[in-house]
Amino acid sequence: MCDTINNIINIVGKEVVRTVIGLVGVFIVVLGNAIMLTWTERKVAGHIQRRIGPKEVGPFGLLQSFADSVKLLGKELLTPANVEKPLYYLAPTLIFVPVLVTFVVIPFDGFLQVKDINTGILVILAFSSLTVLSILIGGWGSDNKYSLIGAVRSVAQNIAYEIPLLLSLLPIIFMANSFSLRDVVEAQKGLWFVVYQPIAFLIFFIASVAETNRTPFDLPEAESELVAGFHTEYSGMRFSLFFLAEYTNMFIVSAIAVTFFLGGYQGPILPGVVWFFMKTYLLVFVLLWFRWTFPRVRFDQLLNFSWKILIPVSFLNLLVTGGILKL
Amino acid sequence: MIFADIIFVIIILITLGGALMTVLSGSIIYALMGLVTTMFGVAGLYIYLNAPFLAMMQILIYVGAITVLIAFAIMLIGPLYKKPKEWSYPLKFILAAVVALFSFFVFAKVILKTQWIVLSTPFAISTKDIGRLLFDRLTFPFELISLLIVVAIIGAVMLSLYSRGEK
Numbered sequence: 327m328c329d330t331i332n333n334i335i336n337i338v339g340k341e342v343v344r345t346v347i348g349l350v351g352v353f354i355v356v357l358g359n360a361i362m363l364t365w366t367e368r369k370v371a372g373h374i375q376r377r378i379g380p381k382e383v384g385p386f387g388l389l390q391s392f393a394d395s396v397k398l399l400g401k402e403l404l405t406p407a408n409v410e411k412p413l414y415y416l417a418p419t420l421i422f423v424p425v426l427v428t429f430v431v432i433p434f435d436g437f438l439q440v441k442d443i444n445t446g447i448l449v450i451l452a453f454s455s456l457t458v459l460s461i462l463i464g465g466w467g468s469d470n471k472y473s474l475i476g477a478v479r480s481v482a483q484n485i486a487y488e489i490p491l492l493l494s495l496l497p498i499i500f501m502a503n504s505f506s507l508r509d510v511v512e513a514q515k516g517l518w519f520v521v522y523q524p525i526a527f528l529i530f531f532i533a534s535v536a537e538t539n540r541t542p543f544d545l546p547e548a549e550s551e552l553v554a555g556f557h558t559e560y561s562g563m564r565f566s567l568f569f570l571a572e573y574t575n576m577f578i579v580s581a582i583a584v585t586f587f588l589g590g591y592q593g594p595i596l597p598g599v600v601w602f603f604m605k606t607y608l609l610v611f612v613l614l615w616f617r618w619t620f621p622r623v624r625f626d627q628l629l630n631f632s633w634k635i636l637i638p639v640s641f642l643n644l645l646v647t648g649g650i651l652k653l
Numbered sequence: 654m655i656f657a658d659i660i661f662v663i664i665i666l667i668t669l670g671g672a673l674m675t676v677l678s679g680s681i682i683y684a685l686m687g688l689v690t691t692m693f694g695v696a697g698l699y700i701y702l703n704a705p706f707l708a709m710m711q712i713l714i715y716v717g718a719i720t721v722l723i724a725f726a727i728m729l730i731g732p733l734y735k736k737p738k739e740w741s742y743p744l745k746f747i748l749a750a751v752v753a754l755f756s757f758f759v760f761a762k763v764i765l766k767t768q769w770i771v772l773s774t775p776f777a778i779s780t781k782d783i784g785r786l787l788f789d790r791l792t793f794p795f796e797l798i799s800l801l802i803v804v805a806i807i808g809a810v811m812l813s814l815y816s817r818g819e820k
Contacts, residue, residue, distance in 0.1 A: 413682070445780075448709035455717025459689065462724050466682055478728045481721055488717065505706075505780065 348440030352429040360573040364391040367614055374618040401562035406469070409559065413467030418560065418567040420460035424453040425574045432581050433508045435591045435598035446507040447499065450582060451492060454537070457575065458484040461546060464568075465556035476555030479625065480539065480546035486632035487536040487543075493640035494529040497647040498586045511590030520587040525643050527587045529636055531609075534579035536632070538572065540613055542620035543628055550622075580609035661701060668694025681727055685720060692716050706780050 365380065365388060372379025380387030405414070431446040433439040443449055458480055465477025499505060501522065502513040513519075520527045536543040547555030557568045584590060584605040591598030593605075623631070671694055674687030692715040699708035787795050 410682075413686075443705070445705050445709050448706070448713065452709045452712035452717060455713065455721065458721055459716070459724075462721070463682070463686070466728075474728070478725070481725045481728070485718070485721060485725065 345440065348430065349426070352426060352440065355429065355577075356425065356570070356574050359577045360570045361391045361395065363573045363576065363610065364394065364569075366611075367617075370611070370614045371618050374615075395566065398562060398566040403562045403564065406559050408469040410467040410469060413463040414559075417460045417464030417467060418564045420463070421457060421568060421571040423460075424456045425571055425578070427453040428578050431507055432578070432585065433511055433590060434602050436508075438591075438599060439508065442506055442508050445505045447495060447505050447510075447586075450578075451495075454578075455484075455488065457537075457571070461556045464560070468556070468559035470559050472552045472554075472558045473556050476546045476548075476552050476558070480556060482625075483536055483539075483543065483545060483628060486629050487533045487636075490529050490632060490636040490640045491533040491537060493637070493644055494526040494533065495586060496644055497523055497526050500647055500651055507585050507590075511585055511592065514589045514592060518587065518589040523587065523643070523647070525639065526647075527583070529640050529643070530583060530587070531612075533632075533636065534583065535613065535616060536628070538575045538579055538613075540576065541617040542623050544617075544622060545625055545628060548622060576610055576613055577606065580606045580613065583609055657701075664694055664697040664701060667691075667697065670694075682724075685724055685727065688723075689716055689720050692720065706783065 368390070369379040369387070371377075380390040383389040383393050405411070428450050430440040431443055431449050433442070461480045462477045465473040465475075465480070468474075498510060498519050501519065502510040504510065504513075510519075539546050545555075546552075547557065552558070557565055560568060581602075584602065588605050588609075589601075591602040593601035668691050671687045671690030671692075675684045675691060676687075678684050678687060692711060695715075696708040696711040699705070699711055
């Protein structure tokens, strides 16, 4: 058995085997995360609103999300009559590209990383901008006014919030002197960067709530005014792909925040993976908490907040950091 | 070496296919998707040339910012996606072809005339080198570009101010 495995590894090469194993791991994390988070979101929402949440299927309702996903898988895939077919079909698939690419560079532990690329953070930032593109073509291709409004809003919002997101990560890159995520984590051996850069952390977190389209910045899908925004016309498994991508994006922004500001996989006693997931899910919980605490902002408030407050403050932060580092 | 050549051909096909889609598709949103494909192809070329930083910047700026801005502009000017093809008149098509061929020959001439220096060993340019170049040897052109952008911004602001009436 061992010999056969070794033979296979020798034939196709170590790098390929590593990549395949890494991608399988990524799929497991993506699916497990989504299944767990749907349950958590409903439980947290329930308790915040003094309800109990799901409790019928399995102990504490733990199997609820499995039941839901089986239901979604079994549903008929409806295609509305007037949709722009290629765009309509492409959107749910395209939204998964950035999700998978981003996972490749996140260091879950000192050794647990699919590939350490020396421009790691640029890979994440570059590919996460694809999300807005798929929202755009999904909303446009649906031939529905609500979808189109959702898509337009999402574009305006993403343009506005990508700038502070980038600018809040730059001081960290200054301090770590590297684009590689592992170097950034290693640079936080002593003190976490959140201690040096509290403003950058706040800006990053606010901007990432907007980038993942979560309440209070969920204008692209605002249920109470736009039905479901850009994915109004999607049903069954296509809808659940959007859903899966949203939950995975929540995990990714939290993981990036942990990597850049909260010391990544570093922590005493427990192994690194445990620390990484604990910190990440703490931030994910904060995102859920936001959703059930803050009301949705108005669109002009949303844009003004980014252009008039977040961007100037993050520029100032960048300037001060650069100045201090050069002294 | 064969493997590298195959990859190169695939990248070139993606780039050219996207470009053709941009020019020939009737619907403006498909043209945009073609543009995105071309940008990805160009980023692939940068990776092929061992410049990952440039490739990532290509995706970040051209796919993430510029095409998204173009998309935003398309959505502001209204539902053009049901409009017929713009170059349906033969005269327009011929004029466009003349301009395209002319610029193609100019570029081809320039490329063929340049004496390219072929390096014997592959080299990698780091982010640090790019920063050094921009802020040291190439500061003057860099600043000139920023001046150009400032002029463009002022022009855009002026245009938007005057189009809102109350001259």
